[in-house]
Amino acid sequence: MGKRQVVIGMLGTQLDAGTGPGRWEKWRPTVALAMYEDLLVDRLELISDERRYAAMAECVAQDIVQTSPETAVRRHDMHLADPWDFETVYATLHDFLRGYDFQPDDEDYYVHITTGSHVAQICWFLLAESRHFPGRLLQTSPPRKQGVGGGDAGYYSIIDLDLSRYDAIAQRFAQQSLEDRALLKSGIATLNPAFNTMIEQIETVATRSKAPMLLMGPTGAGKSQLAKRVFELKKLKHQLPGRFVEVNCATLRGDGAMSTLFGHIRGAYTGATSDRAGLLRSAHQGLLFLDEIGELGQDEQAMLLRALEEKRFFPAGGDKEVESDFQLIAGTNRDLQDAVDQGRFREDLLARLNLWTYHLPGLAQRLEDIEPNLDFELERWSSEQRQRVTFNKEARQRYMSFATGGEARWAGNFRDLSASVMRMATLATAGRIQLDLVDEEIERLRRQWRVVQAPSVLHGLVEDEAALDMFDRVQLETVIEVCRRSKTLSAAGRELFAASRAQRSSTNDADRIRKYLARFGIDWASIPARDLPAVRPA
Incomplete structure (x- = not known):
């Protein structure tokens, strides 16, 4: 029944x-x-x-x-x-x-x-x-x-x-989610599985939560771009009627930092000749992106925490609170937990920011995404300049081989790639990027990264650094670093072989290191000391 x-x-x-x-x-x-x-x-x-x-x-x-x-x-x-x-x-x-x-x-x-x-x-x-x-x-x-x-x-x-x-509705929702994720990725068909998984969760969080979001990653990894895309997605869904407001906290100093963020009243300090609303009030009912938030001073951190929790704060020099209901996305290339341990960042503010934390990988960790981003940057340049530019086949192969190879550093991440494409597109003859132009650009990038990057600890010690396997490089760099801060070979050996030396009946740590260094043509006396006046062989 x-x-x-x-x-x-x-x-x-x-x-x-x-x-x-x-x-x-x-x-x-x-x-x-x-x-x-x-x-x-x-x-x-x-x-x-x-x-x-x-x-x-x-x-x-x-x-x-x-x-x-x-x-x-x-x-x-x-x-x-x-x-x-x-x-x-x-x-x-x-x-x-x-x-x-x-x-x-x-x-x-x-x-x-x-x-x-x-x-x-x-x-x-x-x-x-x-x-x-x-x-x-x-x-x-x-x-x-x-x-x-x-x-x-x-x-x-x-x-x-x-x-x-309802199949039709389910399919419609699935298609809408795909379109939302494509928006977050600027329409770039990224191939990195970890990045795609992260974007999938950000799409869900962005449409369901108003809590702060923390984007971590190296400079040029795309934190600002992603924050803008999150805002555009929420705007499309009528969740944020206000503006997108962005500021790099590394540019804020002294009284200007407090005034820029929280505003001031006339006469708050020398030069404050009129009232100023501040960025937090400008972001009311919108999204505020604070890039490099780890650079904020302690006073600004305390004010920001209160503004997040209570939606109101005092402008500089004011005795009357103002209100602002904004959503915050913070960006940083620092480890904020280290900053907390060092007393440079408030632990309670980090706890407030740390609900949704995402680590954006650099371009060197997304080699499979270089090609779709290359196409995106080329298409964007062509659209902005109203001039179609493409690679010829050999030139594209040469550039991709270099861009995804071990020699490419991508120290500036996507900013380096964008600048590289812009240079080649601007110099292209008759809308075609030829082989000679790619070779010129590759040499320019090599010079740029040599200048930007600090010299390797192996610089001047190994005749052909590029010939080293990554395994040997990592191990050798660690040994050299220990030797630089040790007064003698024996002291370096005691640190390097601390675990294994107790298992041997007799030890000659200095000899072990000397023989290891000799494999790479390095002599102990040629290794510069770190913060020591002199280095003497054991």
């Missing part, structure tokens, strides 16, 4: 009206519930205002029993002082459901949303969607022609708010 079918519905004071014989020629949605051949209603819970509509409710109940003797009708008195007041209607229906004895193991429940005010229909929807009502929505509609022969129940449909049941 199947479950009993139970419908909860409100009396339609207009649609269900009628007392004479002519009422049977009229479509009455509540009575029609008992007339569908493929929907047997075992019980109808009829809600009405018995003070005003008792006679109508009694007539509807009798007509239902006459139409479907198997249907039991239970009437519930519900008085709504104002059926168009959302708060009152929701609270009343909520209390009704809370006191109802639901038996989902034995009964299936539906709420009839055709009758009742529009406010009541919205409330039923919200109560069903939030599972306060453990059932589905039932919607009825009149026949195409009323009054012809009478007795036509019209049509009904059942709405299940589990959207995963």
Whole structure:
């Protein structure tokens, strides 16, 4: 035996009206519930205002029993002082459901949303969607022609708010999510799995949360660009009506830092000749991106924490609080936990920022994404300059071989790539980047990275650094660093071989290091000391 079918519905004071014989020629949605051949209603819970509509409710109940003797009708008195007041209607229906004895193991429940005010229909929807009502929505509609022969129940449909049941809707949501993620990636078809997984979560968080977000990563990894894309995504979904406001905290110093962020009143300090709103107020109902947040001073950190928690703060020199409700995204290329340990960053502020933290990898960690970003930058340049520029086949192969090889440092990450493409596109002849132009650009990048990067600890000690395998390089650099801070070979050996020397019957740590260095043509005396006046061989 199947479950009993139970419908909860409100009396339609207009649609269900009628007392004479002519009422049977009229479509009455509540009575029609008992007339569908493929929907047997075992019980109808009829809600009405018995003070005003008792006679109508009694007539509807009798007509239902006459139409479907198997249907039991239970009437519930519900008085709504104002059926168009959302708060009152929701609270009343909520209390009704809370006191109802639901038996989902034995009964299936539906709420009839055709009758009742529009406010009541919205409330039923919200109560069903939030599972306060453990059932589905039932919607009825009149026949195409009323009054012809009478007795036509019209049509009904059942709405299940589990959207995963609807393939078309599920596909639409999935497609929308893909489009949202593409927006966050600037439309670039990135291939790095870790980066794509991160973007997928950011897309979810961005549309569901207003909490601060912390973007970590090296300079040029795309933190600012991603923050702008998060803002654009939220703007498209009508979640942020305000502006996108960006500031690099490394540029803020002294009184100017407090004024730039929190504003000031006239006369707050020398030069403050008029009131200033400040960036936090400019970002009201928008998104504030504070890049390099680790550079903020302690006072600014304290003020920012209060602004995040209470949505209000004092402008510099002011004694009256101002309000600003903004969403914060912070960026940093530092380890903020180290800054906390060193007393340079507030632990409570980091805790507030650390709910959603994402590490953006540098370009060197996303080699598979160089090619799609190369195409993106080239297309962007062509669009901005209204001039189509492309690589020839050999030139593109040469550039990609260098860009993804071990020689390319990408010290400035995506900024380096963008600048590189801009140079080649600008110098291209007749819209084609040829092999000679690529070779010129590669040499320019080599020179740039040699200047930008600090010299390797192996510089001047190994004749051909480039010939070293990465395994040998990492190990040798560690040994050289220990030797630089040790006064003797024996002292360096004691540190390097601390674990294994206890297992040997005799030790000659100095000799072990001397032989290891000799493999690479390095003599102990040639290694420069670090912060020591002289180095003597053991």
